[in-house]
Each structure stands twice: as structure tokens, then as C-alpha cells.
Amino acid sequence: MPTNEPRPPMSKADYVYTVLLDEIRTARIPGGTALRAGAVARRLGVSVTPVREALRRLEKDRLISYEAHHGATVIDLGDDALEEFYGLRAVVEGLAARLAAGRVTAADLDWLRELHASMAEDVRQGRYDRLAEQSRHFHLRIADIGGPAFLGQHARAVRNSVPVPATASLWLDGEQARLQLEAHERILAALADSDGPAAERLMIEHVRRAGDHRRTH
Structure with missing residues (x-):
């Protein structure tokens, strides 16, 4: 407290x-x-x-x-390291989402929905430079909900292990930003429905899509 x-x-x-x-x-x-x-x-x-x-x-x-x-x-990391990084993120954050579906509270959902709404408004206003950090908060909050003892800490350690240049963020592309927001919305719906398997699958797909974008841009 x-x-x-x-x-x-x-x-x-x-x-x-x-x-x-x-x-x-x-x-x-x-x-x-x-x-x-x-x-x-x-x-x-x-x-x-x-x-x-x-x-x-x-x-x-x-x-x-x-x-x-x-x-x-x-350290300058190549494609193999990036593939490992996003694969590890997918496993850790996917598991966190599955566990979060069984632990999320109404207050947690309100916080996530408020952040999601703020991101959607930023997209409408063309404020793309704010989205990457907001997305980080979204993902880490889910990790903290799902794994307050270990997973939240591991999710942060994994994310901090690989640099992400600002210019490599898929959130800077308007169409990509809309697609990622749709993914967040589906994850939120799975959490609200307490559907752990769906939350895990959606999170894994979401993270891997980000990795594919990073390796090709």
C-alpha cells in the first residue's frame, strides 16, 4: 500500500x-x-x-x-537477436495476459480502458510520438496484473534488454497504429471476459507482429 x-x-x-x-x-x-x-x-x-x-x-x-x-x-544486435527478443516477449507477455484474465479487477480494466481511450484520441489527433510509451505502460500493467510476483519484473527486464530506436516504432505509422489499437481492444475484451487462452493468443500475435515490423523496417 x-x-x-x-x-x-x-x-x-x-x-x-x-x-x-x-x-x-x-x-x-x-x-x-x-x-x-x-x-x-x-x-x-x-x-x-x-x-x-x-x-x-x-x-x-x-x-x-x-x-x-x-x-x-x-551491443549492436542483429536479426537473430531481435527474433529471440520478440519470441521471449511473446512468451512472457502472453503468459501474463492469460493469468491476468483470471485476476483482473474492475479497477484494472478501467485503468486499461482509460489508457486505450487516450491512445485512440492521440491517433485521431495525429500525436503518434506519444503512443509507443503509452503502449509500454499498457503491456506492463497487464504483466503486473498477471504476474505481480515475477512476470512483471521479467517483462521489464526483457524489454530493457534490447534497444528500440524511436524511428523503428510501428506506432509512428498511422495505419499500423490503428491496427495495434485494434489488437489492444481485442486483448481488453478477452481480459474482460476472463478468457485466458484468448488473451494469451492475442497477446502473442500482437507482440510477434511488432517483431515482424521491426525486422523489416
Whole structure:
């Protein structure tokens, strides 16, 4: 339950990790980019020590690699890795949707429907740049509902493991955005009907379609 207790301040290493993770996840730092600890420290206004700690965490996340005489480099993933990524997402998020169909509450459905309506309005207004992040919230909320102990955390870890350039988002294409919204609507209907098998099948199809689009664009 929410409390009014103050949260501990974010450490400098956590701050650097959060910034770099977001920049890598959204491909603002593209694959193949060298990350120099000194340069990152100067840019973020911290010492080199928290940067090195953050880079070690990113290495454990398999988002960067170290090479002799080259230092840290953002991993550049090919088609095989993308196929594995979207296949894993389909399994995790599909299972979460099936479990969510048996656990979803009226309040959960209201939250998802409100987000869906906001996305539909953005499509009508041509605000396509907002949709990818909203879709992320939609998917992760379902994962949290279906698997609050493990699946929600795993869904986030999987999504953070592969950068998605803003230009690669299918949500930037008007026709694709409408198709994806229709998929969300069908998933919502399956959840409302407590139809776990249908929710799982629809989620798997939805995620795999996104993967097909990513690999061909």
C-alpha cells in the first residue's frame, strides 16, 4: 500500500545507470557506440566512480560489452537477436495476459480502458510520438496484473534488454497504429471476459507482429 514515508534519494550510480539505460533502450545511444567513463561523467556531472559502477550493471544486463583497448561498447544486435527478443516477449507477455484474465479487477480494466481511450484520441489527433510509451505502460500493467510476483519484473527486464530506436516504432505509422489499437481492444475484451487462452493468443500475435515490423523496417 502507498505510504507517505519519504523515499531514499537516488545514488549517483543509480542516476547514471537510469540515464544510460533509457538512452540505450531508446537507441539515443545506438549500438556500436563506445562509452568512455570520463566523457559520461563530465556530461552527467558526476565522478568516474559511479559511472564505472553503472557500466558494470549495464554489462550484467548485456547491453554493453568490454573489449581490450576499446573499453565499453553498446551491443549492436542483429536479426537473430531481435527474433529471440520478440519470441521471449511473446512468451512472457502472453503468459501474463492469460493469468491476468483470471485476476483482473474492475479497477484494472478501467485503468486499461482509460489508457486505450487516450491512445485512440492521440491517433485521431495525429500525436503518434506519444503512443509507443503509452503502449509500454499498457503491456506492463497487464504483466503486473498477471504476474505481480515475477512476470512483471521479467517483462521489464526483457524489454530493457534490447534497444528500440524511436524511428523503428510501428506506432509512428498511422495505419499500423490503428491496427495495434485494434489488437489492444481485442486483448481488453478477452481480459474482460476472463478468457485466458484468448488473451494469451492475442497477446502473442500482437507482440510477434511488432517483431515482424521491426525486422523489416
